[in-house]
Amino acid sequence: MKICLGGKSVLCLAVVLAFITSLSVCNALSTRSQEKQAHKMHARLAKYPAGILLHLYMRDGTETTGKLGALSDASFGFTNSDSNFKETHTYSDVTRVEKGKEYIGEGSSPRHRFLWIF
Secondary structure, three states, X not given: OOOOOOHHHHHHHHHHHHHHHHHHHHHHHHHHHHHHHHHHHHHHHHOOOOOOEEEEEEOOOOEEEEEEEEEOOOEEEXXXXXXXXXXXXXXXXXXXXXXXXXXXXXXOOOOOOOOOOO
16 A cells, blocks of 8 residues: 655645644743743842732732732742732742832822921
């Protein structure tokens, strides 16, 4: 039995192999960029003392505010200010960190008082 592969079959096979190879390369690049982002977030969070109020922006688009807990190599502790539950997040889940602002009471905001001297 003789099997003859036409030019189109060989071309399709080559395209499929190239696609599979590019997927593995893209996955490796994505993993490398996530590791770089994780190291970056670890360095940023290490600058803050434990117990400071932070606002975190997560990779899935959510935001959360709470107090920073203990840092480890792969993750960090975080106490959510809304639910008061302790959570553990990985550094790669966080995209941005901002220092939180504590204001007590609804509608409170920072107020600047000026003294006018005439």
